[in-house]
Amino acid sequence: MAKEGITHTFAIQELTLPIALDGRDLIGQARTGMGKTLGFGVPLLDRVFDSADVEELDGTPRALVVVPTRELAQQVGDDLIRTAAETPVRVTTIYGGHPFEDQVQALARGVDVVVGTPGRLLDLYQRGNLKLDRVAILVLDEADEMLDLGFFPDIEKILEALTHSHQTMLFSATMPGPVLTLARTFMTQPVHIRAEDVGASQTHATTKQVIFQAHRMDKPAVTARILQATGRGKTIIFSRTKRTAAELADDLAARGFSVAAVHGDLGQGARETSLNAFRSGKVDILVATDVAARGIDIDDVTHVINYQTPDDPMTYVHRIGRTGRAGHSGTAVTLVGYDEINKWKLINDEIGLDTPEPPQWFSTSPELFEALDIPEGAQEQVGPARKVIGGARDRARSPRSGGRGEGRSRGRRRH
Structure with a gap:
């Protein structure tokens, strides 16, 4: 990360890293642009690479990051790939608009971390190409936007497929009621972290x-x-x-x-x-x-x-x-x-x-x-x-x- 010029943490990263590295469920709330991606990305990659409670890598996904749009999938995927550059962890990004065949082949070759949009992830899971039974870490990024775009039914189906024990991290700029209900239903005693004062403005002071x-x-x-x-x-x-x-x-x-x-x-x-x-x-x-x-x-x-x-x-x-x-x-x-x-x-x-x-x-x-x-x-x-x-x-x-x-x-x- 130092090679990328990243040497200091933002508030959301400083608060979430110790909890996430410990394998606990958490809800991270911070305004857009304040560093949420590395707040979950760094502990996710560290745990996939070297955590005792995550199975050895064998080419089936150990972590799944769900995001609302293609553009965010690309951004998050690129960030994780750069952060994992010095490790053997393989990251693949999956979203609609690209041929199924290329994504099926990427999964067949072996992947450790999958970043994707809800519809395409669910399609590949239902076809049997995406294996979720070994996923140890699940991240829902920009949950409020997924709610607004109408993806919650797909999200719930993905969550229902993860019947085994796993860590769940949910990140969002805002916390409307349905997002909190989702958290209560599918998370285990999550720690709710807000990287700002309760009365803080919803827009950047800068x-x-x-x-x-x-x-x-x-x-x-x-x-x-x-x-x-x-x-x-x-x-x-x-x-x-x-x-x-x-x-x-x-x-x-x-x-x-x-x-x-x-x-x-x-x-x-x-x-x-x-x-x-x-x-x-x-x-x-x-x-x-x-x-x-x-x-x-x-x-x-x-x-x-x-x-x-x-x-x-x-x-x-x-x-x-x-x-x-x-x-x-x-x-x-x-x-x-x-x-x-x-x-x-x-x-x-x-x-x-x-x-x-x-x-x-x-x-x-x-x-x-x-x-x-x-x-x-x-x-x-x-x-x-x-x-x-x-x-x-x-x-x-x-x-x-x-x-x-x-x-x-x-x-x-x-x-």
Whole structure:
């Protein structure tokens, strides 16, 4: 880990490591971006490699990490692979949108730790390709997001398959009732750890929040000005719908910005291309829908823009949690449409932001330029038109994936 520049623990890691290494069940609660992955990843790998109560490695899984989205599966899998680089522990990542055959072959070759999304994991288990009878450690990561995406029935079936004694760790940013019920049902006297004060804000203290009303027709121009703010680096722009994400990405690219898009109309390959371009810095703007962007774990995002007001308070928290991560400062901007003000008031009241009536600003308003440190003279056009990564051509060529993988849109279940 020192080779990766990781030499100090975050609060959630410091609190969970001793308990997790001891093999006890635990619930870890901390806001997104505060180090939960290594909070469970380090003790998981250590126990799989060298714990007396975990059977010797024989090519069948000893640990299972369940996450809500493909993108988070990739992030967690990559983190565990890097952390286990000096050990013989084999880590495989499994999610929908990729051929079954490749994943079946990977399991057949032998694997010690499996990271995956609920639907594809359950499919492979029911087909007999994924063996769960030797799993000694189970991790449910981002449990509240799995609840929101409607995966709890699949989660319960996976949990019911683990009839033998094992350690369970559940990590989540929030703890709604159904998540606590799941914990009580399937965990043994778990220790509940909160890596923050009980009354702490649900958003990062290092994140500056700027909220104002913007006319729907003026939002593209407003966004173009925001993207010229002093010190702006990697930026994620959230929209509610796939159509808005695609249209906004095209609009910004036409204005000369370097843009990638991630939304449900893209196949898995195109989504990975867009995310990799954003991670590597090939583009510095990612336009995304909520579901497509869940699990994007990039520490150097300086700005998040809510192009459309989120549907609920937790979506707002998760969106702006993409910036101000791991001690970095960040800026979260929310453009409240004139028809979205009632939706905003509910978010404001729930989170306690003290901005029930955001001011009305336009793309030419001095207040906008001052609040976000936008240079005078910033124009709507910044250069020649560019191509969107994840644009129309990628949408046209996107293949449909088979199986129950997370490539298809699922209905949002309310519990």
